[in-house]
Amino acid sequence: MSTARAYHHGNLRAALVDAGVQVVREHGAAGADAVALRDLARRVGVSHNAAYRHFADREELLGEIAGVGMTALTEAIAARLATLGEPDAVRAARLALREIGRGYVAFALADAGLFRLAFAAYPSLAGAPAMEPELEATVEASPFGQLNRALDALVEVGYLAPDARPGAEFTCWSLVHGLAMLFLEGPLQRLGPAERESIVEGALAAIDRGFGGTTGGAWPPLG
Incomplete structure (x- = not known):
């Protein structure tokens, strides 16, 4: 099941973090460099503007991951x-x-x-x-x-x-x-x-x- 299908209304922050964890694991040692809030928004099926309402910036998201x-x-x-x-x-x-x-x-x-x-x-x-x-x-x-x-x-x-x-x-x-x-x-x-x-x-x-x-x-x- 894709991360996008796993997203439910009201749980976008957690869905973005889960998607970020998935990206980090997919890219191994270089995983942190592959994390981009816009790309994670696409993964969970929302606009990047919606994603930025939950995280001030990429660094805040990386801290959660x-x-x-x-x-x-x-x-x-x-x-x-x-x-x-x-x-x-x-x-x-x-x-x-x-x-x-x-x-x-x-x-x-x-x-x-x-x-x-x-x-x-x-x-x-x-x-x-x-x-x-x-x-x-x-x-x-x-x-x-x-x-x-x-x-x-x-x-x-x-x-x-x-x-x-x-x-x-x-x-x-x-x-x-x-x-x-x-x-x-x-x-x-x-x-x-x-x-x-x-x-x-x-x-x-x-x-x-x-x-x-x-x-x-x-x-x-x-x-």
Whole structure:
């Protein structure tokens, strides 16, 4: 069914966003550049003037589409976390961090256009300790919030030392985002799935070992 047929009176804004998501996915990594409000209006079967009554400009529309991408990434990671079912608290916390990393990179590779757009429009974390309530809620309901909660859980179960917790979220985020970008457009983009998986697993294992080392325990590998 085409997007135009899916449009119903009174829901034009949502229809335009849905059409924008479709365009981004169709064009992959270059998806954001392919989004034009006039073209989306044609897709949903309305005049471009009608479309401009819902969005002040293209940037506002891209922000809405980026929000869809961020929500999709958050839900993809949450789905992975929901399947863990590990009774041991320490292993559960370690596995959760690993699944967040796996899910992040997997989403980037599977939905490159939405992934790029989502982070192009990600709210600035400058001055994070003094965030406005609305921004704080946005961050908490994002992969960054999932990551922070996973790291806090590692501290709670005694795997990550409290004095090693500050800034750990940026170490983890830099690692998985850097790998995602290397696979998407860097010198690693020609690697096959098995090679990419090996690199991701090795990097996540190194992070896990490093965090366990902060408490000096003889922690077994996750396997």
